[in-house]
Amino acid sequence: MTRILVVDDSHFMRTVITDILEDAGINVVAQASNGREAVTQVVEHDPDVVTMDVEMPEMNGIEAVEKIMNRHPVPIMMLSALTTEGADSTLDALDNGAVDFFAKPSGTISTDLSAHGEALVETVKSVAGSDPSAQQISSIESSRDTHDEEYAETPTLVIGASTGGPNVVESILEGLPRAPDFRILVVQHMPDQFTGRFAKRLDANSAYSVREAEDGARIGGGEALIAKGDYHMIVSNYRSGRLRVKLEQSEPVHSVRPAIDVTMKSVAETITDPVTGVVLTGMGSDGSAGVKAIDRIGSQILAQNEATSAVFGIPGRAIETGCVDEVLPVEDLVDGILRTVRVNT
CATH class of the missing domain: 3.40.50.2300 (Response regulator)
Incomplete structure (x- = not known):
């Protein structure tokens, strides 16, 4: 008991x-x-x-x-x-x-x-x-000097998390260098009264410009959107390296809104440039269908490992799909993300 x-x-x-x-x-x-x-x-x-x-x-x-x-x-x-x-x-x-x-x-x-x-x-x-x-997470820092690195053009990073996720998301955005020029979408299960404050917190500690998603919001390289609580965040348009999102209050998926699956599926259906998917700590199976969709377009997927996950539901279920390319401890996630878009020279 x-x-x-x-x-x-x-x-x-x-x-x-x-x-x-x-x-x-x-x-x-x-x-x-x-x-x-x-x-x-x-x-x-x-x-x-x-x-x-x-x-x-x-x-x-x-x-x-x-x-x-x-x-x-x-x-x-x-x-x-x-x-x-x-x-x-x-x-x-x-x-x-x-x-x-x-x-x-x-x-x-x-x-x-x-x-x-x-x-x-x-x-x-x-x-x-x-x-x-x-x-107990320390800030993640890339172990590489990124100034001389070359990265794929116009990459998108989509991150999904639930229980235990805010600290990990914050650490990733703190440690992620500006050089790869990601467009970043974050789905963290969180009420709408909290997502705006979460976005401001991330914006203050990241090299990226971070804000809470609004209906019709557009972002380009170096910008990030946090899914607004109680709304699904859907990529509705992608053109010339800029993506646009719409917010919907359609039925919850896996009993949650926003749902990771909804955003990841829309990314796979809409974005034609490189995509990296990341699933982090959390309870349940939200994200499993999303990583399958991202895998079908030939993009790479990372999952947080069990030892550093507060709850291993979301990453564990994603790994069971067979679509995850790397399973990494929290301190290695930034370098893992950079590997997915690094151009071999």
């Missing part, structure tokens, strides 16, 4: 979360009202998962995550308000080692959380099966 520590400064929220989890057969072994108590309770109870509030007195959730990951690493799921401040704090917590997050539907004191109980339980279970050590 999965064992949970519930951390929230609101007694009401602790009770609601505990009731939801226990009704689903999950054992809540302890509760904590602030980050300081949480650090102590983790050592005492060694839970399978911690649900961690962000804003708390004495020690907030971000600080608590850092201390737990340094002292006694366990999988941590953040519970965040659907606000700009909540998104920024949650991304900070993910940087500190949290595996995933669940957005409270109506603010810090979310009185309607019970209506979203099934989704909360599903997220907790996915985090319970994750590897917290895989979240």
